[in-house]
Amino acid sequence: MPTNGALTWLIPDAYLAAPADDDTVMKNHEAICILNVTPDDAHLKLDFYFEDRDPVEDVEITVPAKRCPHLRLDKPEQIGGYEIPFDVPYGVRIRSDVPIVVQYSRMYASDSKIDSVITTIAYPVDN
Amino acid sequence: MPTNGALTWLIPDAYLAAPADDDTVMKNHEAICILNVTPDDAHLKLDFYFEDRDPVEDVEITVPAKRCPHLRLDKPEQIGGYEIPFDVPYGVRIRSDVPIVVQYSRMYASDSKIDSVITTIAYPVDN
Amino acid sequence: MPTNGALTWLIPDAYLAAPADDDTVMKNHEAICILNVTPDDAHLKLDFYFEDRDPVEDVEITVPAKRCPHLRLDKPEQIGGYEIPFDVPYGVRIRSDVPIVVQYSRMYASDSKIDSVITTIAYPVDN
């Protein structure tokens, strides 16, 4: 029987580069993509860790059953109102009450063009 | 004894960017690459999950024994006739009846040039 | 006690793009990077799987103890003499007699410039 994922996921390399120009669409951004294949809504808590300051913990969001949102980290309204600081290295922990799978991606863009995109499945624990 | 892979794989970050121009070869595309090292054909079911609509489930394809197809998600004829919508965030679940390994890749291209490529091994469950 | 890796690794998305121009250094290439932290030489067998033809199996190479070669797949002398065909989707299985860790990377380059690079840890089985 499939486990459908893990309850806790860790991302050590997160970084929201400041916008390179005024382009409002093709801009630097990051996304945390959550795949919830279960029949239950997932209630998530996000914790943000930094190099030299205390963590910001327990930011709450909900991912509906059988949905796959790509949460834009540069849009506070998509991550419980938390505003990620620009150009600050950080990491993220995602805790869920139902099994999910998490993938992290980042786009660098300038002059209305893509410079580079990166992606990786996050690291699961307790599964 | 090697297990040869897992039966179910999950990809939270899929996205088929609309073509940037008329180039028919060097264009935005995604691929789900399936490695089946077993002596048996793999019968797969693909399920597609979205941010705000119900999933599309049970798209069927076959991967022959000892073969490694790179399924182009922008070519419906390679994924059971299903047409992925452009510019819509989604996720994919792949279920197989024999162990396989799955890798997901995406290319961004414009002006007949590569802008960026990303790749990751998908996330296995039930293995 | 650390396990130092796994004995068998799988890479579903391999692809050696034909050279874009005459640049002999900054060119399209792939590498399979093998980290052998053990005190024993690793004797490897590489198997290559394709979309529509039989696999090429049992290509032999050795990775010395406590070494980390980045094997260039476009250089037959680094992979037991086997010549990868250009522009053909394939996958790779690496089998070892001591635990290793495998990472796969690919560079796209043209006009003596990098267009994009991708990387992922390969998928381990039997560990």
Next chain:
Amino acid sequence: MPTNGALTWLIPDAYLAAPADDDTVMKNHEAICILNVTPDDAHLKLDFYFEDRDPVEDVEITVPAKRCPHLRLDKPEQIGGYEIPFDVPYGVRIRSDVPIVVQYSRMYASDSKIDSVITTIAYPVDN
């Protein structure tokens, strides 16, 4: 109960490309990103493995409790004083006394622009 990560991590594909020009900010670099969500400081030992020379072992650094440093491998002061040679393929082992999660990233840049960025979660053992 979450395990918070693993004690040993391996990265087979590390490579510090020589600077392409005199830009001191937008330059080729690598980072090893360490997420320590535990209430204890992590004492790390880094080992560097090469293609054709003996490894450099036991480079010591500390990652504070509940912090997430992105260690720049081109800055010896961030990795215990060790100076990575340019343009030499290598691999890294990270050993910790508390569970951590490790992600490896590399940026290629020239003419003050990003050419490409890559990332992957490293490979954990003994967890």
